[in-house]
Amino acid sequence: MSGFGVEVDAAVAAVREDVAGLHAELVRYGLVVWTAGNVSGRVPGADLFVIKPSGVPYDELSADRMIVCDLDGVVVPGTAGSERSPSSDTAAHAYVYRNLPEVGGVVHTHSAYAVAWAARGEAIPCVTTGMADEFGGPIPVGPFAVIGDDSIGRGIVETLRGHRSRAVLMRNHGPFTIGVTARDAVKAAVLTEDVARTVHLARQGGEPLPIPPDVIDRLYERYQHVYGQATDDRRSAEREG
Numbered sequence: 001m002s003g004f005g006v007e008v009d010a011a012v013a014a015v016r017e018d019v020a021g022l023h024a025e026l027v028r029y030g031l032v033v034w035t036a037g038n039v040s041g042r043v044p045g046a047d048l049f050v051i052k053p054s055g056v057p058y059d060e061l062s063a064d065r066m067i068v069c070d071l072d073g074v075v076v077p078g079t080a081g082s083e084r085s086p087s088s089d090t091a092a093h094a095y096v097y098r099n100l101p102e103v104g105g106v107v108h109t110h111s112a113y114a115v116a117w118a119a120r121g122e123a124i125p126c127v128t129t130g131m132a133d134e135f136g137g138p139i140p141v142g143p144f145a146v147i148g149d150d151s152i153g154r155g156i157v158e159t160l161r162g163h164r165s166r167a168v169l170m171r172n173h174g175p176f177t178i179g180v181t182a183r184d185a186v187k188a189a190v191l192t193e194d195v196a197r198t199v200h201l202a203r204q205g206g207e208p209l210p211i212p213p214d215v216i217d218r219l220y221e222r223y224q225h226v227y228g229q230a231t232d233d234r235r236s237a238e239r240e241g
Protein backbone atom coordinates (compact mmCIF):
# COMPACT_ATOMS: atom_id res chain seq x y z
CA MET A 1 0.00 0.00 0.00
CA SER A 2 1.49 3.33 -1.07
CA GLY A 3 -1.20 5.65 0.28
CA PHE A 4 -1.22 7.56 -3.02
CA GLY A 5 -4.60 6.28 -4.22
CA VAL A 6 -5.53 4.12 -7.18
CA GLU A 7 -4.99 6.67 -9.94
CA VAL A 8 -1.62 7.88 -8.72
CA ASP A 9 -0.51 4.27 -8.08
CA ALA A 10 -1.33 3.48 -11.72
CA ALA A 11 0.54 6.57 -12.91
CA VAL A 12 3.58 5.71 -10.78
CA ALA A 13 3.57 2.14 -12.15
CA ALA A 14 3.48 3.44 -15.74
CA VAL A 15 6.33 5.92 -15.15
CA ARG A 16 8.40 3.21 -13.42
CA GLU A 17 8.09 1.00 -16.54
CA ASP A 18 8.86 3.89 -18.84
CA VAL A 19 11.90 5.20 -16.95
CA ALA A 20 13.36 1.72 -16.39
CA GLY A 21 13.03 0.89 -20.10
CA LEU A 22 14.45 4.21 -21.28
CA HIS A 23 17.80 3.54 -19.57
CA ALA A 24 18.28 0.80 -22.17
CA GLU A 25 18.04 3.51 -24.85
CA LEU A 26 21.01 5.32 -23.29
CA VAL A 27 22.98 2.09 -23.67
CA ARG A 28 21.63 1.39 -27.18
CA TYR A 29 22.73 4.80 -28.44
CA GLY A 30 26.14 4.60 -26.75
CA LEU A 31 25.51 7.60 -24.47
CA VAL A 32 26.73 5.98 -21.25
CA VAL A 33 29.56 3.90 -19.87
CA TRP A 34 29.35 1.88 -16.66
CA THR A 35 26.54 3.58 -14.67
CA ALA A 36 27.21 7.22 -15.60
CA GLY A 37 23.86 8.54 -16.73
CA ASN A 38 20.28 8.79 -15.51
CA VAL A 39 16.71 9.26 -16.69
CA SER A 40 13.77 10.50 -14.65
CA GLY A 41 10.10 11.04 -15.40
CA ARG A 42 7.45 13.18 -13.73
CA VAL A 43 4.35 11.34 -12.46
CA PRO A 44 1.33 12.99 -14.11
CA GLY A 45 -1.21 14.24 -11.59
CA ALA A 46 1.13 14.07 -8.58
CA ASP A 47 4.06 16.01 -7.09
CA LEU A 48 6.32 13.02 -7.66
CA PHE A 49 8.95 11.79 -10.08
CA VAL A 50 10.70 8.48 -10.70
CA ILE A 51 14.46 8.09 -11.05
CA LYS A 52 16.99 5.27 -11.09
CA PRO A 53 19.04 4.09 -8.10
CA SER A 54 22.63 5.33 -7.96
CA GLY A 55 25.42 3.24 -9.41
CA VAL A 56 23.33 0.19 -10.33
CA PRO A 57 24.20 -1.51 -13.67
CA TYR A 58 21.79 -0.70 -16.49
CA ASP A 59 20.83 -4.34 -17.06
CA GLU A 60 19.56 -4.51 -13.45
CA LEU A 61 17.23 -1.52 -13.76
CA SER A 62 13.78 -3.11 -13.59
CA ALA A 63 10.62 -1.07 -12.91
CA ASP A 64 10.41 -2.16 -9.27
CA ARG A 65 13.97 -0.94 -8.69
CA MET A 66 13.13 2.60 -9.79
CA ILE A 67 12.79 5.10 -6.95
CA VAL A 68 9.85 7.43 -6.32
CA CYS A 69 10.76 10.90 -5.01
CA ASP A 70 8.82 14.02 -4.11
CA LEU A 71 9.63 17.30 -5.83
CA ASP A 72 12.20 18.13 -3.14
CA GLY A 73 14.07 15.01 -4.20
CA VAL A 74 13.17 13.11 -1.03
CA VAL A 75 12.61 9.37 -1.50
CA VAL A 76 9.05 8.36 -0.63
CA PRO A 77 9.49 5.84 2.20
CA GLY A 78 7.88 2.42 1.92
CA THR A 79 7.65 2.47 -1.88
CA ALA A 80 9.32 -0.18 -4.03
CA GLY A 81 13.02 0.55 -4.47
CA SER A 82 13.13 3.03 -1.57
CA GLU A 83 15.67 0.94 0.33
CA ARG A 84 18.32 2.04 -2.19
CA SER A 85 20.00 5.43 -2.63
CA PRO A 86 18.58 7.39 -5.56
CA SER A 87 20.74 8.75 -8.39
CA SER A 88 23.33 11.25 -7.24
CA ASP A 89 21.67 13.75 -9.60
CA THR A 90 18.28 13.50 -7.88
CA ALA A 91 18.50 17.04 -6.42
CA ALA A 92 19.20 18.46 -9.89
CA HIS A 93 16.26 16.62 -11.46
CA ALA A 94 13.99 17.69 -8.58
CA TYR A 95 15.01 21.33 -8.99
CA VAL A 96 14.09 21.18 -12.69
CA TYR A 97 10.66 19.66 -11.95
CA ARG A 98 9.95 22.27 -9.25
CA ASN A 99 10.90 25.20 -11.44
CA LEU A 100 9.87 24.16 -14.96
CA PRO A 101 6.33 22.76 -14.70
CA GLU A 102 6.16 22.00 -18.42
CA VAL A 103 9.04 19.50 -18.08
CA GLY A 104 8.01 15.84 -17.85
CA GLY A 105 11.43 14.21 -18.16
CA VAL A 106 15.09 14.89 -17.43
CA VAL A 107 18.18 13.04 -18.66
CA HIS A 108 21.85 13.29 -17.83
CA THR A 109 24.66 11.45 -19.60
CA HIS A 110 28.39 11.62 -19.98
CA SER A 111 28.22 11.07 -23.75
CA ALA A 112 31.74 11.63 -25.06
CA TYR A 113 31.46 14.37 -27.68
CA ALA A 114 29.00 16.45 -25.66
CA VAL A 115 31.27 16.18 -22.60
CA ALA A 116 34.22 17.31 -24.74
CA TRP A 117 32.34 20.52 -25.65
CA ALA A 118 31.36 20.93 -21.98
CA ALA A 119 34.98 20.48 -20.90
CA ARG A 120 35.96 23.37 -23.16
CA GLY A 121 32.96 25.41 -21.99
CA GLU A 122 31.98 25.95 -25.61
CA ALA A 123 28.41 26.15 -26.89
CA ILE A 124 27.66 24.02 -29.97
CA PRO A 125 26.82 26.36 -32.85
CA CYS A 126 23.71 25.67 -34.91
CA VAL A 127 25.25 24.76 -38.27
CA THR A 128 23.08 21.86 -39.49
CA THR A 129 19.42 21.78 -40.40
CA GLY A 130 18.88 18.80 -38.09
CA MET A 131 20.19 20.87 -35.20
CA ALA A 132 17.91 23.78 -36.14
CA ASP A 133 14.99 21.33 -36.15
CA GLU A 134 15.51 19.94 -32.68
CA PHE A 135 17.26 22.74 -30.80
CA GLY A 136 16.29 25.90 -32.70
CA GLY A 137 19.75 27.40 -32.20
CA PRO A 138 22.99 26.68 -30.36
CA ILE A 139 23.21 24.26 -27.43
CA PRO A 140 24.25 26.54 -24.56
CA VAL A 141 26.79 26.02 -21.79
CA GLY A 142 25.69 26.12 -18.15
CA PRO A 143 27.78 27.16 -15.16
CA PHE A 144 30.32 25.01 -13.37
CA ALA A 145 28.57 23.29 -10.46
CA VAL A 146 29.24 20.20 -8.39
CA ILE A 147 26.95 17.54 -6.97
CA GLY A 148 25.81 18.11 -3.39
CA ASP A 149 23.14 20.81 -3.44
CA ASP A 150 20.79 22.66 -5.80
CA SER A 151 23.54 24.28 -7.86
CA ILE A 152 23.41 21.90 -10.85
CA GLY A 153 19.62 22.21 -10.99
CA ARG A 154 19.83 25.99 -10.71
CA GLY A 155 22.36 26.10 -13.54
CA ILE A 156 20.15 23.96 -15.78
CA VAL A 157 17.04 26.04 -15.12
CA GLU A 158 18.80 29.42 -15.43
CA THR A 159 20.30 28.36 -18.75
CA LEU A 160 17.28 26.66 -20.34
CA ARG A 161 14.40 28.84 -19.08
CA GLY A 162 13.14 30.77 -22.10
CA HIS A 163 15.65 29.02 -24.38
CA ARG A 164 14.61 26.82 -27.29
CA SER A 165 17.32 24.27 -26.61
CA ARG A 166 16.30 21.18 -24.68
CA ALA A 167 19.94 20.56 -23.83
CA VAL A 168 22.51 22.34 -21.72
CA LEU A 169 26.18 21.44 -21.48
CA MET A 170 27.04 21.89 -17.82
CA ARG A 171 30.61 23.16 -17.84
CA ASN A 172 33.30 20.53 -17.13
CA HIS A 173 30.52 17.97 -16.57
CA GLY A 174 28.19 17.07 -19.39
CA PRO A 175 24.79 17.32 -21.00
CA PHE A 176 21.45 17.55 -19.19
CA THR A 177 18.34 17.42 -21.36
CA ILE A 178 14.69 18.11 -20.70
CA GLY A 179 11.53 17.03 -22.50
CA VAL A 180 7.78 17.00 -22.25
CA THR A 181 8.16 13.32 -21.32
CA ALA A 182 11.09 11.17 -20.26
CA ARG A 183 11.20 9.74 -23.81
CA ASP A 184 11.33 13.24 -25.27
CA ALA A 185 14.27 14.07 -22.98
CA VAL A 186 16.04 10.86 -24.07
CA LYS A 187 15.53 11.87 -27.69
CA ALA A 188 17.15 15.24 -26.92
CA ALA A 189 20.09 13.44 -25.28
CA VAL A 190 20.56 11.21 -28.34
CA LEU A 191 20.44 14.19 -30.70
CA THR A 192 22.73 16.26 -28.47
CA GLU A 193 25.47 13.67 -28.81
CA ASP A 194 24.81 13.39 -32.55
CA VAL A 195 25.23 17.13 -33.15
CA ALA A 196 28.21 17.35 -30.77
CA ARG A 197 29.96 14.68 -32.85
CA THR A 198 28.89 16.05 -36.23
CA VAL A 199 29.90 19.65 -35.55
CA HIS A 200 33.19 18.45 -34.06
CA LEU A 201 33.87 16.44 -37.24
CA ALA A 202 32.89 19.37 -39.46
CA ARG A 203 35.40 21.61 -37.68
CA GLN A 204 38.25 19.23 -38.46
CA GLY A 205 38.00 20.39 -42.09
CA GLY A 206 37.47 24.11 -41.49
CA GLU A 207 34.90 26.49 -40.08
CA PRO A 208 31.29 25.26 -40.56
CA LEU A 209 29.02 27.61 -42.51
CA PRO A 210 26.36 29.45 -40.50
CA ILE A 211 22.63 29.07 -41.20
CA PRO A 212 20.72 32.38 -41.39
CA PRO A 213 18.67 32.96 -38.19
CA ASP A 214 15.36 33.29 -40.07
CA VAL A 215 15.95 29.88 -41.69
CA ILE A 216 16.73 28.35 -38.28
CA ASP A 217 13.44 29.82 -37.02
CA ARG A 218 11.47 28.30 -39.90
CA LEU A 219 13.08 24.89 -39.56
CA TYR A 220 12.48 24.85 -35.80
CA GLU A 221 8.82 25.86 -36.11
CA ARG A 222 8.17 23.21 -38.76
CA TYR A 223 9.86 20.46 -36.75
CA GLN A 224 7.88 21.29 -33.60
CA HIS A 225 4.48 21.51 -35.29
CA VAL A 226 4.51 19.54 -38.55
CA TYR A 227 7.24 16.88 -38.40
CA GLY A 228 6.28 13.36 -37.34
CA GLN A 229 2.83 12.42 -36.12
CA ALA A 230 0.18 14.41 -34.28
CA THR A 231 0.33 11.73 -31.56
CA ASP A 232 4.06 12.32 -30.87
CA ASP A 233 4.83 13.35 -27.28
CA ARG A 234 5.74 16.94 -28.08
CA ARG A 235 2.81 17.64 -30.36
CA SER A 236 0.40 15.98 -27.93
CA ALA A 237 1.75 18.06 -25.04
CA GLU A 238 1.33 21.22 -27.09
CA ARG A 239 -2.30 20.38 -27.88
CA GLU A 240 -3.05 19.63 -24.23
CA GLY A 241 -1.32 22.88 -23.49
Ligand SMILES: O=C(CO)[C@@H](O)[C@@H](O)COP(=O)(O)O
Nearest residue numbers: 035036037038054055087088
Ligand atom coordinates in the same frame (compact mmCIF):
# COMPACT_ATOMS: atom_id res chain seq x y z
O1 LIG B 1 27.89 12.84 -13.03
C1 LIG B 1 27.78 12.01 -12.15
C2 LIG B 1 28.81 11.88 -11.11
O2 LIG B 1 29.84 12.82 -11.34
C3 LIG B 1 26.60 11.12 -12.16
O3 LIG B 1 25.63 11.72 -12.96
C4 LIG B 1 26.80 9.77 -12.80
O4 LIG B 1 27.93 9.14 -12.30
C5 LIG B 1 25.59 8.89 -12.59
O5 LIG B 1 25.36 8.74 -11.24
P1 LIG B 1 24.15 7.91 -10.68
O6 LIG B 1 24.43 6.45 -10.94
O7 LIG B 1 22.90 8.35 -11.38
O8 LIG B 1 24.16 8.23 -9.21
